Amino acid sequence: MLLFMAIVLPILFAIFIPLAYRSIKSIHTGWFVLLAPVLLFLFYLRFLSPVQQGEAQLARVSWVPSLDFYFDIHIDGLSLLFSLLITGIGSLVVLYSIFYLDKTKEKLGNFYVYLLLFMSAMLGVVQFDHTLALYFFWELTSISSFLLIAYWYKRDASRFGALKSMMITVSGGLMMLVGFLTLYVLTGTYSIRETIAQVDTIVTEPLFTVAVVLVLLGAFTKSAQFPFYIWLPDAMEAPTPVSAYLHSATMVKAGLYLVARFTPVFAYSEVWVWLVTGIGLLTLFWGSLFAVKQTDLKGILAFSTVSQLGLIMSLLGLGGFAYLVTGDAVETFTFATFAAIFHLFNHATFKGSLFMVAGIVDHETGTRDIRKLGGLMGLMPVTFTIAMIGSLSMAGLPPFNGFLSKEMFLEAVLGLLHADISTMTVAYLVPIVAWVASVFTFIYSIYFVWYTFMGSRKEEQLPKVPHEAPIGMLISPAILGSLVILVFFIPNVIGDWLVKPATAAIQSTAFTSAADIEFYIKAWHGWTSPALWMTVGVVVVGFLLYKVLPKWQPIYSKWPERFTLNRGYDSLMDGSLTWNRALSDRFMTGSIRDYLVYMFAGMAILGITTLFTQGGFAITTEGLAPIRLFEIVLTIILVGSVMAILITWSRLTAVIALGGVGYTVALFYVIFKAPDLALTQLVIETISVALFLTAFYHLPKLDKHYKGKEDNRFRLGNFLISVAVGLTVTLIGISAYAQRQMTSISEYYKETVYTEAGGGNIVNVILVDYRGFDTLFEIGVLMIASIGIISMITLRLQKKKKGATVDEIE
């Protein structure tokens, strides 16, 4: 219960934030908010030691027990690492936002409510063991992210970015939900741990691959993998603390979490490992390539995030190979998982600090456009230092933590070559792609710092006079920057306490506890290490390419705008709108005649096909009464009257013929011995004919109405449909008669009409006694009809006054 309360603590905080915002004006609302993540961070720190010993923390809160829906909390190494990242970076981001967002100009109440909502959602995603609960909080992250991106909702770009991210992540989330339900169908449990226990029996099912692909779609959309990364650069319209928190450190890693969490289930599938590795590498390459094109500071960081997420994703994919191989190769691939988790942690630290740096530059100069910036080193020395640390770590240089994880990445990629995997020819491509991507990573990291802080000052182009940021704004990035350096010197502390328990959780077959893992992070591997020479190559080639950057950067503008993924998204959105509109314009004509055509045609087609495909048609002459002469004559009269209605050009003739039909029907009632029906039919027919006549005086002449508009009133389509409908009803009638299976209930009425009900007229006794309930509501129908007629005639609002409402007239 305490664990569950910890997850929802930010939401509980969020309830009181608007109150604090309204009533306490003198203190920045962020100071109250800061309490929640700091408390939670300290709370989760307590679990470090037990989790490292291999004691998972469990809790259960019932939600809908009858549907097997529980909020099952399971904190192992992986969950704890993420929880600490969420609360730790959350605290720093809240601290940063206190100085970043103005107390008087911004709607702080909204901001912190959304942020706290997000924090809870994210904690829920990483801690729930129940797939539906996970999905529930997964969507909550999408929604709160949507709200945060559109925080400045008066800007078009913010709303566009928010909608785009919402559309992409929610559609992926729905795919994931279907994947989870597929898993439930296979295993009969929603619990991830129980699914892992059953993995041997489900791995051969065809539905298993379906679940793999669907869950992966959810992970790829959330973690901005190719080709779904396009929402992330547009999400940069959010306030910078949001970008730092959601779009670099936490939310975009939810997809990575999902992949890591489901590795013990899905890694038995080759589809899974190759998809994760392949898409991850593609994203890494693509993101690093296009980061150099950007001119917006946050744009560079967004693409860099995409690229780094691809890196971690591909490492997780490589880690999945450990489930497919045996022997020494297992160690090679489990090392990839270890590297993935380590880089995940490192990325959160340096990318968070870089986003904060970009925010500071934006805040103090008024622009994020890299073409207007330059020479800020002398003005903003502290910011420059932090930016330098972050960027060089991102580029993978010593003495920063990015160097360690980049080396481990290259080693893991090279490890694929030593292992015995079926499709070896593809495997040679992997290190090459990874190396080229690393070169581009180096280029954009340098590009980011040099273009902002080095070179000549262009103060006349800046909206504000630049100066160093206030101390409060620098605290958070400084803490993260120190971590970047600290981790380089004591990597194994992080490794032992955070990375190894997480790795043990992912590689559950290779390791039973964190203590089994014997990897040791070291900065120096000796001269013979191939990863070292690859890094040297990256630096040399990257530096040379950076020097000639102005010469080849224009290549990017050669890429035709028509073939970009953003254009694809736009045309998909616009296209679905215009196509759907065209489609509905086509069949929603507004003409009742057309709608009746659809309905009757549907009725005829469905009726006749059902009758004949299901073998429902039958015909019998058994029990038929003999046909008498006057019945034939009456039928002729009836048909004649109906024909008269159909072929006449005069409305009056049609009305009279309709009267003829009605009276003939009354006569049928007479010969079929139904006096009550005959009486009623006669009166009603007379009244309705009179009503027709009163109405028709006001109508235009039928032939005049059609003159010039339609040359021929006979329409073959309508004729065919009417014939078909008549045929359908006739056939169904014949079939129904031929297949009567029971005798009528009416014998009971005949026997009891006098003894039980005390009446002689069996029809009337049925109407008011046996089944008087129907009569009651038919009286109701007549009452409503008459009230309706009165109100339609007397309430003529529009005639009295154009555009007047009911109130004004009264």
Next chain:
Amino acid sequence: MTMFLWICVAILSFSLVGFLYRLMKGPSTPDRVIALDSIGVGLITLVGLFSILFDSPFFLEVILLLAIIAYIGTVAFSKFTEKGVIIENDRDAHK
């Protein structure tokens, strides 16, 4: 006796067909109204014959009702062809 009654029914039925021809053919509206009125009278006779044939008194009410309705209907049609309306609204007329 029964045979006689059935012959009457047949004759009346054929006369109804004749009235119906007039109803469809026209040529003027009064012709049709008269045809409808005649159909009503023919129906009254037919119902009378049927109640003898079925040996049932229950249809006599139908005869009375038909007679009233045929009368009201013919008057209504006549007034409609004469004035264009069936029920005049005096307040509207003076406006």
